[in-house]
Amino acid sequence: MPAAALDVVLFDIDDTLYSTTAFAVDARRNAVAAMVREGLRVTEEEGVKELAEVVAEFASNYDEHLDRLLDRLGPSRWGGRNPAVLIAAGVVAYHQTKEKELRPLPDALALLDALHAAHVRAGIISAGLRVKQAEKLVRLGVLSRLDPSAIFFSDQMGVSKPNPKIYAKACEALRVAPARAMYVGDRPETDVAPALAAGLRTVHYRGAHGRHADRRATPPAHHEVERLTDLLPILRETYGLPV
């Protein structure tokens, strides 16, 4: 059987190149702990639970989660502190968590390294705010493994997931036929289904969400992997790439 041709492998960022879920848990806990050390009168457990509710109720890119946390706890819990000081303590702890813990999953890095060594173009299609998403690529240290012209953020494209157009437009910009592009992501609804609809080869990465990963993509992706390095034999055998 002749190998299918593949010109570019495009990746999701969140919960694919790094564990966004695990990072968010740590960062929020560190933020609450710093606010408590600064005088906020709440147990770390209660604060974390309330903050999780704030994040669920307000948009995830909303930048006043800690303000709303203080609002919902009420001034009697502020310990006589200026609320801006409590918020700032949380913000600094959140940033310090980024600095310390925003690292690529080892398998993601190994796969990007193998693609880079084999001169296979690798890129990004990510939904979110452009600089916020780009900051993740900088902090993950993966930019040197990516084709600079193959980095796409929904915020810059005027179209976002789950619209299949985001995948079609990226291929158009790369001058690659969708059938010769692969997309690797963790979410059936926003990554697999619309990339399939746009005609790309799709990979459902199921390793990021632990037990929740049992959910299968419908329609199914071309390939399903528990670890990103599981893609290496597929890229060799199905696509004939020298990785």
Next chain:
Amino acid sequence: MPAAALDVVLFDIDDTLYSTTAFAVDARRNAVAAMVREGLRVTEEEGVKELAEVVAEFASNYDEHLDRLLDRLGPSRWGGRNPAVLIAAGVVAYHQTKEKELRPLPDALALLDALHAAHVRAGIISAGLRVKQAEKLVRLGVLSRLDPSAIFFSDQMGVSKPNPKIYAKACEALRVAPARAMYVGDRPETDVAPALAAGLRTVHYRGAHGRHADRRATPPAHHEVERLTDLLPILRETYGLPV
């Protein structure tokens, strides 16, 4: 001569507790250098000069300085990079500079320590965005030396420098007569003159700006110091404080 009475010493943050000017120079240079490493086609010197112009032309709390830097250099200088990636590289370098270099001036820390040890209330009156200014206090590590109820940001008060009301309102909130409050700041027009007009004891700190510090305050402050620790003998002798 009986000692004048003093109940609280209030401080400016920028160029008083730390060298804002020196920090900004380093942070901007580091941001430009990171953008150049990421592919921006400009010399570090030209980039720093252009960025200084952006900061001068747009508001200092404007949060898109790096976007405007790329705009003014033009797409031909972006090296085929997604501009969000270049901006993110600069943003990360700017944050890393905060993490590494935002430290209080040794004299400021020594003075705050002496006030704290002597149980003299110390606080802040600062013009700027509440969380941004509060973040500086967190990063400078000075909050444990300050009275939590004596931290005032213009952004929360609805009045800003150089309106004397900002000083009057802070004293009112503290239930301290202005004549028994001292304000320490570096700028004649925004710190000394309006605090004097509000009836506070004033200190013109002239150490932050190097040769530009030759400019005297008009009207003159009650006290003028080159180093913040020069205030210690004044607080002892003129105000009878056990520092």
